[in-house]
């Protein structure tokens with residue numbers, strides 16, 4: 001578990017991270033989402049003990065990161081995948097890290113396998129790695145000590161769609177096995193496919209948080225019915241239950257989860273032709289809205 005309480009970082013007059021509070025429970029992947037300069041990396045550096053907070057605190061498995069004995073065995077961290085020594089091979093980078101953590105060499109092989117780096121790739125110099133290979137190596141380093149918690153800054157950066165799909169599977173399995181994952185991204189589409197919950201920040205402050213499903217659903221569910229009369233009847237029944245219903249172009253937009261609407265439709269014996277949570281487009285809209293006032297472009301406008 002990761003607990004972040006009133007975490008704040010000021011550089012002179014500038015507040016990079018402003019009173020952030022949230023928890024990451026075991027078994028979940030939380031996506032820390034925000035535009036460039038929002039304060040994501042600064043917050044993750046505070047969580048991992050690299051930057052002291054101005055106020056507030058963060059604990060990992062009940063301890064400040066710095067107080068964890070042999071932290072790599074409990075918390076896998078990847079803050080900057082390009083930070084690896086470029087003259088060493090991937091295997092050397094991991095072997096050195098394994099020595100530091102007191103692990104045996106077998107764990108290097110396991111970590112390489114987990115991230116899908118081949119023997120041949122592991123033998124190449126990191127300086128010659130592609131961006132995606134670097135990310136995989138960074139992830140291998142984070143997984144090396146078989147930790148229960150992962151803290152990853154922009155882990156999907158540079159991965160192709162297949163790579164993102166792969167990472168999603170890896171993090172999902174990690175969380176399903178009881179692991180705790182906190183990752184950051186400035187790309188909504190990435191976070192949306194990977195995270196169970198989203199914490200959105202803009203200019204250091206949390207602007208929205210919740211489950212990915214709720215945040216998508218918050219923008220409404222699209223509902224289509226077999227004909228106009230059926231759609232009207234359904235709209236009336238939904239309004240009678242105090243739900244907000246707007247209709248446009250032959251569909252309804254309702255501020256309720258698909259299941260709620262499905263049940264009303266069943267009671268009203270209306271045949272649905274469409275029932276879908278807001279979808280990527282609407283969460284994107286929300287992301288842009290929420291961050292407009294805090295992003296560079298918004299600030300300039």
Ligand SMILES: Nc1ncnc2c1ncn2[C@@H]1O[C@H](COP(=O)(O)OP(=O)(O)OP(=O)(O)O)[C@@H](O)[C@H]1O
Nearest residue numbers: 011016034035036037038039040041042043185186
């Ligand atoms: N050591 C520092 N001194 C002064 N300002 C800093 C320092 N570190 C970070 N900042 C400022 O804090 C703000 C947040 O930076 P941070 O790197 O946390 O953003 P981010 O959300 O990770 O952005 P990105 O998506 O671009 O990685 C930026 O305005 C940055 O310039």
Ligand SMILES: [Mg+2]
Nearest residue numbers: 040041042153
């Ligand atoms: Mg960053």
